[in-house]
Amino acid sequence: MTGRRTSDDLKEVIRDFRRDQVIDVARRLFGERGTIDVSMDEIASEAGVARSTVYVYFANRSELLRACLQGMYSQLLEAIASTWEEEAEPSRRLGHLVEEMLAVVDESPAFFRLALITQGTQARDGEVVGAELALIGLDIARLLHDLLVEGIAQGTFRTLDPDLAIGLVGQQIYGAMAVRAAEPMPRDRSTVSAEIVEFILHGLAA
Amino acid sequence: MTGRRTSDDLKEVIRDFRRDQVIDVARRLFGERGTIDVSMDEIASEAGVARSTVYVYFANRSELLRACLQGMYSQLLEAIASTWEEEAEPSRRLGHLVEEMLAVVDESPAFFRLALITQGTQARDGEVVGAELALIGLDIARLLHDLLVEGIAQGTFRTLDPDLAIGLVGQQIYGAMAVRAAEPMPRDRSTVSAEIVEFILHGLAA
DNA sequence: TAGCTATCGGACACTGTGTCTGATTTACGG
């Protein structure tokens, strides 16, 4: 049994590596063409493995989708976190948050398009994706909540129910992401996020 | 050939009636459970016709979907038009517009969830639905445009690029619809639309 | 070298779509 431990560990590393290999391909394909018309066959062959092998790593299509979403999400959180600390001013933080979320959309528009709707649906891929997305939404809402409370305390934002504000701001971002996901040639990300923040802050009224 | 003309007309009426019969069922089922896990089999049997008969009226699943969307849309336009004339004040008009759009969501949340996102996708049902939705979006954008220009002229809204404003307001409405479509127990429609309009007008800033 | 394990490739059952056909019903004109 000499080296059994390290041997097992190695297996695990290899396993993870393979898994990631499939996830990467899947994310790319889903991102380009949406989840529905990308078959497991195609993902497998593109990743250079047999279809049956994919089912060794992922119980089913939904598991694979979930893994893709998790990857997308941790990437998003990482990006947000990296700008979060270096910028304390609430409206600027909001700007960064928006920009990062738009960046996710830009990376995999078609994937994102699906990811958005399936919230709460029990459609083909929806069930699992929806549950996953809801959790992501909660996390973002938490960030938004802290940001708003701080902004209100600092006097940047006017005093209003944070939960209401989260809903409204969240909707604005959500809409911006969805619309952007449908655009063939999205405009410059930082310009767009600046416009959005400006609108969120001041509205339309004269 | 006596009576051929009227006979043909009658056939057409019957045909339309049957068509509508199927569309009604489809809209209900799609609305309740989304489009993807409702099969043509189920729609047919629920409508009391053979599956093959459905294919007489609709070339394929996408045609049926498109017909459902058109029904939804003309209903929406009708509802908007009825409140449009009786209210000239821009921000009130906006309120009505928002409220009617939320009403559409309330009627068929699951359907709507899909409809929103598939814009521009070539996913299973997405291609056709997307094209249809884009046209609808254009019409709503036109309404929004007129409303904004008038509001700016009247001094209700501050002076800013109407196209930019359409985008931002549109995103807010879009987001509100999508979020509402995912909620199991949506809040009172007029309260929500009032909140949305208030936000659109004044934003968060102190 | 022998054995273990991951992978392969392909067959399988199942579900849903869209097409087609031949039988049956319905409605209308004579």
Added chain:
DNA sequence: CCGTAAATCAGACACAGTGTCCGATAGCTA
């Protein structure tokens, strides 16, 4: 009231995709 034409039916078909299973194989390890 009967015959014809159209609408509708039930069901078979080909096709595509998912998920399961299994025997063969290749590569590593003892």
